[in-house]
Amino acid sequence: MAENIRYFPVNWIDGMKINKNHFIELQDNVEDLVRDARNMGVNQLKYGLLSTRFKAPFEYSVIIDEHNELNVSIKFLKAITPGGGRIEITDYTGEFSEKISLENYDFKENNRFLLLNVDPYNRVPTGTQNMDEIPPRFPHAMPKYYLTTVAEAEVTQNNIGPLQFPIGKFSSRGSVFETVDTYIPPCITVNSHPSLVKLFEAYDAFFKQMEFYAVQISQKIRFRRLSGDENLIADIVFATLEKILGYVGQSINQNRWNGFYSSPMEVLDKVVSLARIMKNSFDSFSGDGKEMVFNYFSEWTTELGSGDYEKLFSETINLKYKGYDMEPCVKGVMEFIEKTDHLFSILNQLDYIGRKKDSGIFVNENIVKTERTSGIFFKQEDDKNADNQDGSTSFLAD
Template sequence: MILPRKYLPINWTGSMKFSEAHFIENEQSIYDAIRDTISISINTYNYGVLPPFLGQNRSIDIQINQRSGSDQFVQIVLNGLNAVTSGGLRISINPKYDSEAVMYTHSFAAEAFSGTNDEQIFDVVLRVIPEERVPVGDPDPEEVPPRVPYVGPKYVLNVLPANQGNSDGATHLTVGRIIRHGDQFLIDENYIPPCTAVISHPILLQYYRNFGDALSTLQADSLKIIAKIQLRHQHPGLSGTINMLCRELLSYIADIQFEYQNMVRHQPPIVMIGCFSTLASRLLVVVNCFSTVEREELLNYFYQWIDVTPGNFGRVLAQCAGIIYQHQNSYESIDSIAKFLDMLGVVWKRLSTLEYIGQRKDNIVITEQSEMRQSSSGIRQKWKTID
């Protein structure tokens, strides 16, 4: 979000009288110039929580607790945060320099409960006020007179109803989410704040690894399925459509493998989400290119073995392919991808374990009954021979 400069450099002249205000204004102009430079490269999907510092495993440390003995009060403690707002303002809450965490106690007593199904969602929003200088750090005992050595911007926490107002403006950042169930208040463990990279948040990083494992499994299962088709020289009909899907899947994985392994985790979450939304789009296009008879046969075959209804299969693909990314709430997009990969993984795993592609469940029943009759006949024959 590009904003106009608010502070300009001081016009220093040799004969002017200096004052404290001049130095503060000059400092503000420097900070504003830095903010302006940062904001030029920021767009709607690359601001938020930054990657952890070297040697640390997380960039945000927030606690949300309901105060004991008071049903309508929630205490929020932000112990640490390394982030940048959409307007280019750096947020650096570091216990090393900040003797106290940013704290806020919110009362819900005056707010009317308007949730459905006994639930209401609130965003925890952090506001940065760079003009207000807050002393930070430990005083030097040898300095006379004693003073706090450094200053930082003022940070203010607030709680707002979700999706109301500009909670992620140039000076704001959503850092958490509270779910209200009647008189109980819980932190939304699935909420992922806006992040500049996948490695910025532990939940994003875990999904990145899980999705990568899912791709590897799908790749291996696709190769097994194609090998079964080629072994029996099956190409027309059902085996042909499944073969096309597997080859499309393998081709796409090969296209993104290097980028996913080496680059995606250092990029904004939208890049990771785009990888799998595109995969769903390509598979959906292939399925829709089949004739009506081929498509119905394919989806009914999946339903026969995996209990995935034709409507559900197409709906999950379409939802993942049509994702509208929201940087303030990336979990919804990630959840759609997780459902898509889970469904695809179950289908492909089952196909890879079949004796051949096109095998029907009723064939297995007939074969088992035939083997049982042959086994019983063989046993009787052996007893007759011994007699």
């Protein structure tokens, strides 16, 4: 969203009297123009931590002590705000720290976000004072930073200020405050935060694994059809696998090319879209067909009942992406990845789709040796002996 340009060029004319205010106005105009240029590449859904070459783009702590005082210490932070404001706190600028007393806050059960504000037009002297000048002067200036808080109920995607950046979240329970350690701040790319790196690794492996499962299970269903053995469960699974194979096949190369420079919203959207494709495919066999398939799934994966699969798909496709608070969406997507991968790893080990569990027919076919026996979350014990082998889970993707 384009913010208004508020600081305009100085009208220089011959013979005018010059003072420092003219140069301050000139600098404010330059700052505003640079901010506006950065604003063209960011918005309320695309802003946050910037990836760096050798280290994480943030190093800060948010601690609430026993006296209900919020202590914030930022040693390193590189980020951009929704309006193009640049946050740069490094060894060259010095550490930023501030305390906020929580005694006067309304003691209701509520979550609050901690916002770092940057004001590039209100500069703070910095550096080593030059004693050779008269009067002595700090050689440089940096933007002013300060902290504010806002209740979670008052925050939407569009009302984070153009020069604000959420760095933390804390909750109040009566008169007790505690920080939310799982909070993920806004990020431009997934390599900006360790939790998002884990998300991308799981997502990338999941899509490759689903491609592998789709091909293997489809081959078994086709083979049974050639021998004249058809059943409704196999037909529904086969139709769903065809849609899965077409979708993940379009994404794997993009995952490889973009890698960890993918945006968090893009990664989360890919998984949620896959859940929608699968749910729509199962829903197209509504009635006895869908219920029969979900009952069949729950028969082989005792962790989830037939109703749990319906709930899993519905909750996943209804996840809401919030750039200022991604953790709930990331948690939901990771749960879908883990449970779906486990389901299809079991189906892939069956001799054919449709047999009941008590029939005694259960064949584990190791057609392609991978580093996992039951999907992306279960490693084999003999991984150490396979260090010289390719660790990919999909012969198609690699």
